[in-house]
Amino acid sequence: DVKVTQSSRYLVKRTGEKVFLECVQDMDHENMFWYRQDPGLGLRLIYFSYDVKMKEKGDIPEGYSVSREKKERFSLILESASTNQTSMYLCASTNSVGGGSTDTQYFGPGTRLTVL
Amino acid sequence: DAKTTQPNSMESNEEEPVHLPCNHSTISGTDYIHWYRQLPSQGPEYVIHGLTSNVNNRMASLAIAEDRKSSTLILHRATLRDAAVYYCICKIIFGKGTRLHILP
Numbered sequence: 639d640v641k642v643t644q645s646s647r648y649l650v651k652r653t654g655e656k657v658f659l660e661c662v663q664d665m666d667h668e669n670m671f672w673y674r675q676d677p678g679l680g681l682r683l684i685y686f687s688y689d690v691k692m693k694e695k696g697d698i699p700e701g702y703s704v705s706r707e708k709k710e711r712f713s714l715i716l717e718s719a720s721t722n723q724t725s726m727y728l729c730a731s732t733n734s735v736g737g738g739s740t741d742t743q744y745f746g747p748g749t750r751l752t753v754l
Numbered sequence: 755d756a757k758t759t760q761p762n763s764m765e766s767n768e769e770e771p772v773h774l775p776c777n778h779s780t781i782s783g784t785d786y787i788h789w790y791r792q793l794p795s796q797g798p799e800y801v802i803h804g805l806t807s808n809v810n811n812r813m814a815s816l817a818i819a820e821d822r823k824s825s826t827l828i829l830h831r832a833t834l835r836d837a838a839v840y841y842c843i844c845k846i847i848f849g850k851g852t853r854l855h856i857l858p
Contacts, residue, residue, distance in 0.1 A: 671846070673848070678850070679850065680841075680848055680849055680850035680851055681798070683846070683847070683848075728797050728798070732846075735845065735846050736784075736845070741788070741846070742788060742803060743788075743790070743798070743800070743846070744800070745797030745799065746797050747796060747797050748795075748796070
């Protein structure tokens with residue numbers, strides 16, 4: 639069965655802390671994504687990666703960075719957490735991003751991050 | 755990128771069919787239409803996808819307009835467990851989706 643796992647379901651951090659959110663997929667997918675989800679705003683793409691060590695900015699990359707050292711793992715980094723980064727963070731993976739039949743995205747359960 | 759438009763929310767009675775519409779007027783000829791749903795406190799999950807022909811699976815049916823500028827997700831007999839946010843997407847861009855309320 640397809641699986642995307644995220645390191646934490648709930649996380650509480652303080653303003654200014656460096657925060658790492660980890661995502662692992664076991665489907666050998668090429669592409670991985672990080673989204674954030676806020677009430678009334680739907681899912682917004684932060685960054686995605688189409689290969690190891692490759693990354694592309696999404697719609698809202700400011701305040702975030704990412705790392706993909708291995709194919710199965712994609713990390714989201716908040717260099718200096720701020721209260722406006724309190725949100726639900728969702729990781730996803732897929733085989734393709736071209737709009738084809740293989741680009742079904744598989745999501746993790748999400749990490750609810752609270753920055754105090 | 756193809757953008758999709760969906761109603762913010764819809765309501766349906768339990769055990770009745772539900773038709774969730776989606777407009778994607780800028781879809782390209784090779785883009786598939788994917789539908790996902792998100793239950794409370796979970797990540798989105800895949801429901802169904804299609805290119806031109808109508809599609810059926812155990813969860814739902816997908817009716818695609820002949821010009822492919824719109825599609826409709828059909829839940830044949832809604833249950834309370836179908837209450838969720840439903841997203842229609844082409845490529846990787848998610849919109850705000852439709853929040854479906856099921857009335858007992």
